[in-house]
Amino acid sequence: MTQTKNAVVTGGASGMGLEMARCIIERGGRVLIADMDDKALAKAAKDLGDSAVTQKADVSKPGDIETLAEKAFDELVHVDLVFANAGLQFDAPVIEATPEEFDLQYGTNVKGSWMTARAFARRWIDRSEEGRICFTGSEHSLGFQHDGAALYTGTKHAILGLADVMRREMPENVGVSVFCPGLVNTGFYASREKAGLDEDDEALKDGEKLMSMGMPAAKAARAAVEGALMGEWLIMTHAVAREGAEARWEEIDDAFRRQAPPGSDDSNYKVQELKKQISAGG
Template sequence: MKSLEGKIAVVTGGSSGIGLATAKRIVDEGAHVVITGRRENELKEAAAVIGKNVTTVVGDVSRLDDLDRLYAVVKEKHGHVDVLFANAGAGTIAPLAAATEAHFDQTFDVNVKGMFFTVQKALPLFKDGGSIILTSSVSNVKGLPGFTVYAASKAAVRNFARGWALELKDRKIRVNCLSPGAIDTPALATTTGLTPEQAEQAAAQFTSQIPMGRRGMPEEIAAAVVFLASDESSYITGIDLPVDGGWAQG
């Protein structure tokens, strides 16, 4: 029997990278998945890659109306949620001396406010005994110059998992945090504000600091998410699981 047979899962930030790889793996494990992202064309392409048992909803997690629309679709189509992978996130480089209010607000609106209300608004649909997985980052414990606002937002996510694991224990809903390290996705070149050359240099620098000597693949994050989503992790809640090739231990 597949580990998520018959489950209903929601994946935010599901149109590319870690979110897409995880949504595909969740379906491979027997679940139906609802994915959301900001760009309709990318979502359609992601659904084609996943191939079956997938519903797409265009939306921005920092907009509460969009979250309401997401869960209205989930309720209408499936009636409940068993697994939530709250994965949508954003991060651009800005040194302390140069960071703007807009940079700060955008980062926290998506990574903290968006995360908070993604989970809050899912609760009425959540089945007791379900699993919530939050995407944090190795940066929640590492000092990364230029990424301090992003790192602070991801440290907030890590603490959400601690508190929510206690708040939701009576419903037997487990809440865990997953912290990827440097993962080989397009995001480094497309969303951080780096030029292609700078992104390549950053990837090389990250790799030199990783004990395993390479960046991770989105499928390796997906495998960890499925573990935390399934009954294989039935005695695990409130943790931060680094999937980072040992980077956080250096």
């Protein structure tokens, strides 16, 4: 795969998505950016110039995703990279979150990312073309980072699990990456407002203040693009996120050592091997 790539970026009209698009264009590629925000799309198109094509899309809707994929191959001809980046975050303690917040976050972050990946992977396979999906996960994919984000953390754990299985199921021409950034300076805390939900003004101000302390969006986006181009499976940006990942592994390791230490019958229950035996008629 050459370094001049065409890409699709969902959630591409602002924040990291916009910077991902800019990064691709700077490398000589063309980009189709998808977003729900008409005004932001128009502004992004003007900002990025003729190398960008826009499409309004709600990634939680199957029809929007299929339309997006068809337009991408029509407009760009070759689609090399797809950044499944659209996402929402509503912070609340787990017992105070609402079913509406659950549905919106899982519908966009998980279902939307899955449908995006599925639509483009199918087309790459049908066309025998190379391509790579880069899911936007999070430091929250790796382990506990902070309280108040249970639903969001659940969606990002789901992304990592989904992508891990997908990369093993895909043929060699379809690659999979997961981008796991920490705190980045974007307008992400405006998620509630964009979704039409009420938001406490003070809470929104606090969230925006927190985001302003994050890594510049352009720096994080550059890491995502460069990692995807290099074929990285996991793409990291914030060393501090390692603490959550290591703490998670230490708990897992301790539980295995105490409760299920290695034994002679381990292979008897390895599902992947049992499936092979069944397929072979054993």
